[in-house]
Amino acid sequence: MxxxxxxxxxxxxxxxxxxxxxxxxxxxxxxxxxxxxxxxxxxxxxxxxxxxxxxxxxxxxxxxxxxxxxxxxxxxxxxxxxxxxxxxxxxxxxxxxxxxxxxxxxxxxxxxxxxxxxxxxxxxxxxxxxxxxxxxxxxxxxxxxxxxxxxxxxxxxxxxxxxxxxxxxxxxxxxxxxxxxxxxxxxxxxxxxxxGFETTVGSVEKRKTNDLVFCGNAGRVQQIPNLLKGIETYLKRGGRLNFTFIGGGVYASQIKTLSEKQSQVAYLGYLKPSIANNIVSEHRWAILPIQDDVAQFAFPSKSSSYLASGCKILGICGPETSVAKWIEALGVGAHVHADPEAIARTLGQIELSPAEREPTEFRSKPKTQxxxxxxxxxxxxxxxxxxx
Structure with missing residues (x-):
């Protein structure tokens, strides 16, 4: 040979x-x-x-x-x-x-x-x-x-x-x-x-000044349409949280359209991870959506980056998915079904929680890759x- x-x-x-x-x-x-x-x-x-x-x-x-x-x-x-x-x-x-x-x-x-x-x-x-x-x-x-x-x-x-x-x-x-x-x-x-993103201690421990961020590919299995409908419903009811979207994908145009209609939604497009990392770390919560039937075949790649940036996780998925179980096991946030009405209610609960105005604290410090x-x-x- x-x-x-x-x-x-x-x-x-x-x-x-x-x-x-x-x-x-x-x-x-x-x-x-x-x-x-x-x-x-x-x-x-x-x-x-x-x-x-x-x-x-x-x-x-x-x-x-x-x-x-x-x-x-x-x-x-x-x-x-x-x-x-x-x-x-x-x-x-x-x-x-x-x-x-x-x-x-x-x-x-x-x-x-x-x-x-x-x-x-x-x-x-x-x-x-x-x-x-x-x-x-x-x-x-x-x-x-x-x-x-x-x-x-x-x-x-x-x-x-x-x-x-x-x-x-x-x-x-x-x-x-x-x-x-x-x-x-x-x-x-x-x-x-x-x-995940390479982070510095300062970027993780600095005080959070923004509310929720999504960073990644706005693709076909990320529940983006339902997520956007949920955010729009929440904002029409007078919600005060702000939302930042970073990344490209097939639903980028829908995100951009919502950002043009709602001043509390910002769409930044694709950014290099080295730049996106700094923006993500300014937020209290990071959004991690995935289609339920896809969760057994994949796991969102941004999970480690979110944790490394000191964000709590809002999973948009069913309670039996690996993503929901991961969030519960680590005690790093919450999860909700990919239903616009349920998403809107959960966002309202996040807004009303006094703890969300303080720096992020996890039940136990999760290991990040x-x-x-x-x-x-x-x-x-x-x-x-x-x-x-």
């Missing part, structure tokens, strides 16, 4: 510097491996990632293979799927050239690219670690219902990938249980929180820098 050229290949469609949190984390992981071994990155971007790394004196020993990207999180679903499918052949051919002995692959993009990683590893006797930030094709099927045969075909592909992984990583126990149930995998499943601790967690799972 051909000799392996790299100890680790990291595959993620979005990467540093455009992905400032997970992208930065995976760049640091590549840098750590490259200190004593050989690491490469396979990604997709609209910019020259290698050139930017050279300008910032980063990842000097890391090899970059970067394909041209033609979509982003605000693009239509069909366009994003097409772009992801084009990335697949590039990944497989690049793996055959680079011949890594271990691959760290995420669900970005899902199903097809991880399955191609499995095929490469089968052909070249390599190993892979599969990190599931969400579970597909289930989430895709909820957003855009598939032909039944296509869904079964994609599920069979992903089950094969799951059963043959050396390690599996996901975000919650509910997601881990779901993976075991749908695939029958016997692989070890590790629970690792996504990293930083970029550094995330990299350390992944390193431990991968076993060693050279992955022997």
């Amino acid at each position: 051909l000799k392996k050229k790299y100890d680790l290949a990291i595959i993620n469609r979005s990467f540093w510097p455009q992905s400032e949190i997970l992208g930065e984390a995976k760049l640091r992981l590549a840098e750590r491996v490259a200190e004593d071994g050989r690491a490469c990155v396979i990604a997709q971007a609209k910019i020259d990632v290698k050139g930017e790394a050279l300008r910032q004196n980063r990842a000097n020993k890391v090899k970059f293979y970067v394909a041209k990207s033609r979509s982003d999180s605000s693009s239509g679903l069909v366009r994003r799927i097409f772009d992801a499918l084009l990335f697949g052949p590039y990944v497989f051919l690049t793996l055959c050239r680079a011949r890594p002995k271990h691959i760290y692959i995420s669900t970005n993009p899902p199903v097809v690219v991880p399955f191609l990683v499995y095929l490469y590893c089968k052909l070249f006797h390599a190993d892979y670690t599969y990190h599931l930030q969400d579970i597909h094709p289930e989430i895709t099927n909820l957003v855009l219902p598939m032909n039944r045969l296509l869904f079964r075909f994609l599920r069979r592909l992903d089950n094969t990938t799951l059963r043959n992984a050396k390690n599996l990583i996901t975000l919650s126990n509910d997601m881990a249980s779901c993976l075991r149930r749908i695939s029958g995998t016997k692989a070890k499943i590790h629970i690792v929180d996504n990293p 930083t970029i550094q601790t995330f990299v350390e967690d992944i390193e431990k799972i991968l076993a060693s820098p050279k992955l022997s």
Whole structure:
């Protein structure tokens, strides 16, 4: 069999510097491996990632293979799927050239690219670690219902990938249980929180001056229409709280429209995490919405960032979801059904609570995941820098 050229290949469609949190984390992981071994990155971007790394004196020993990207999180679903499918052949051919002995692959993009990683590893006797930030094709099927045969075909592909992984990583126990149930995998499943914004002690402990913030992708499973209706109902009844929205997504135009109608709603659009972090930390509460039937297949990525910024959490979800249980277990806020009337009532209760005018105090200080601790967690799972 051909000799392996790299100890680790990291595959993620979005990467540093455009992905400032997970992208930065995976760049640091590549840098750590490259200190004593050989690491490469396979990604997709609209910019020259290698050139930017050279300008910032980063990842000097890391090899970059970067394909041209033609979509982003605000693009239509069909366009994003097409772009992801084009990335697949590039990944497989690049793996055959680079011949890594271990691959760290995420669900970005899902199903097809991880399955191609499995095929490469089968052909070249390599190993892979599969990190599931969400579970597909289930989430895709909820957003855009598939032909039944296509869904079964994609599920069979992903089950094969799951059963043959050396390690599996996901975000919650509910997601881990779901993976075991749908695939029958016997692989070890590790629970690792996504990293949050890098914060300073001062930014977390400073007095809160604003009320509620939503920061993230205003996408198809975030309950944005019901959330906006709930906020509008609350404000029409004379509510005094203010709301800040940060981020893009398919519902960005609806958020902007509400902000133009209501002076207590501000829409700031997409901001870099380093800027968004400071704004989030000024708020007492952070909004964490997720569609109930999606919660077993995903966990909101902003949860760690909100906690790191010292915000209480208002979950927009059912009481049996992993998000609601997480909020209750940590004692970090409240949750409410994604019903506009229920949301409006809960906002009224928050407004009337005297404690909400004081600095945030949690029942117990929750552990937050930083970029550094995330990299350390992944390193431990991968076993060693050279992955022997």
